[in-house]
Amino acid sequence: MSGVAGSTLFTELFDFKRNKAAESKSYLRQPPALINDGTEGSFNIGRGLVAKASNEPRLRCTEFDSTGNVTLVNGEFKKSELIAKYGLLPRDLRKIDSSTLPHILVRPRAILINLLHLRVLIKADRVLVFDAYGSTDSYMQSLFVYDLEGKLQQKQGQTAGALPYEFRALEAVLISVTSGLEEEFNGVRDPVVSVLRALEEDIDRDKLRHLLIYSKKLGTFEQKARLVRDAIDDLLEADDDLAAMYLTENSKGVRREEHEHQEVEMLLESYHKVCDEIVQASGNLVTGIRNTEEVVKAILDANRNSLMLLDLKFSIGTLGLATGTLFSALYGMNLKNFIEESDLGFGAVSVTCFAITIVVCVYGLAKLRKLQRVRMWGESGVGGASMVSLPTRGGALASHRPNWRADTVEPVWGSLPGEGRVERIKRIKDNAAAAAARSATLKGANVPPTSSGEATKQSESS
Structure with a gap:
């Protein structure tokens, strides 16, 4: 009996400890109680305002x-x-x-x-x-x-x-x-x-x-x-x-x-x-x-253009030398030709090569020099052959050329070719004075005077 009572007491004590341990674990796992939603929102807003006020610049x-x-x-x-x-x-x-x-x-x-x-x-x-x-x-x-x-x-x-x-x-x-x-x-x-x-x-x-x-x-x-x-x-x-x-x-x-x-x-x-x-x-x-x-x-x-021109000159010289040496290369082949036994063959071929080289170089440099001349009036220039006249007083055109760059600028009406503004004014004054003197002379001689334009034409023809 005593053994049964002891085992029963031991079982009750073991169950009591196990229940206590389960209760303690459930207590630890339970999260803390939260405040209600309204209180939490107000608390967060207030905390944000305090932080913003403290962080205000x-x-x-x-x-x-x-x-x-x-x-x-x-x-x-x-x-x-x-x-x-x-x-x-x-x-x-x-x-x-x-x-x-x-x-x-x-x-x-x-x-x-x-x-x-x-x-x-x-x-x-x-x-x-x-x-x-x-x-x-x-x-x-x-x-x-x-x-x-x-x-x-x-x-x-x-x-x-x-x-x-x-x-x-x-x-x-x-x-x-x-x-x-x-x-x-x-x-x-x-x-x-x-x-x-x-x-x-x-x-x-x-x-x-x-x-x-x-x-x-x-x-x-x-x-x-x-x-x-x-x-x-x-x-x-x-x-x-x-x-x-x-x-x-x-x-x-x-x-x-x-x-x-x-x-x-x-x-x-x-x-x-x-x-x-x-x-x-x-x-x-x-x-x-x-x-x-x-x-x-x-x-x-300008410096870059000068370097380009120098390069072109070397290229022209190289082209001339290559053209001249072409003939020497042809005669340097191990083939028979009709001047092998001639005493003047070497000299004639050499002179021909040098002449061709010089001609090519001179022609290339002349073309290059012509390209260097930058003009506003085209290749013919102001005094070239492809010039046309401006409209005359009657309104007729002497000729028509679609390329405006080749057109020449004729002097203003009443001016002579190559005459400047000062010379033209001086000439007009002299012509007017001569016309006035001639008019006075003719008036004294009872001869009808000529117009100033006719006097000007007469002075120009003279």
Whole structure:
């Protein structure tokens, strides 16, 4: 009995452990409970917004107050903060970030400028200089910040010629842009001029390669300067934008008419003229490069033609020698002929070979020389035999030739062959004076005078 009871207890304990193990495995295999779909969607949206806000790009800028003092250096702002603080639009900041096209945007409470290395936001009482590409240590931007600080700190009185705060900032921007263009143009112009002068003396492969490199740089600079000039030109053509640039008056509630913008128009026109001069100078330099390239191409073509003519001359000489040696090859065969025993056979054959060689060479060179003469009037030239006359006064044609290149240019009516314009005028005056003298003489002798045309014909026949 005790054995049966022990085995039963052991079986129950084994079944209990096996059930516990199965329950633990099923618990581990069961995935964690998920929250409902609505809660999960809201959680994901919120997490995405937080991540987007944390990853929002920031713009670094330097801020100037109304007195010209720097209030913030390399401060970082989110785009949303700038939009809310300065009343901008998202597309305005996209244009600030872009570096493709220069532009000047006028908004009701701000002026956005993107010109070359400068991205500036001008308000009625503050200026923000953006540093979108981390170029805070650049030389040109450092000079601009120093110049802008000096411009804004100038004490402008309430006189007729005083510039408001926004125009002083705008002038500082334009000065920096034009100075940068002039400095860059001087850096490109000097090597281009030196290469062009060197090419006038000698055409070298290295010089041509340098000219290609500098021409690309000059073309890029010309396009950049042209875009800056066009940006200022577009602003000058918009009267409403020019009137809206008076931010100080707009902040005080003073509105200007569209045609009342003389101050800012004169300011922009002065710097537009500077940019236009730079564009014209760079355009002239590009034209000089193009002309030099055309001259170099013409010289290279002439040299190539000279080499081709030299090759043709050698070919003609080779043809003459081959023609002359043909007879010597014929007589060099081991066959009997009728002059083997003649004492003059060798000399006669040799003279004949040399004569044939000379004739072929002379004829070929003459043909080549004739082909070298490039004429606009065909092979006969102006004074050739295949000339036709222009229509006479009666309208009749002397002859007709379909090949216009063979037609000659006859002198104008009333001119003699080979007579120039000055000689013709002098001859006509002399004939008129002679006709007048003859008319006076005949009038004194009571003889009816002849016409000037008849007098001219008589003088020509005489």
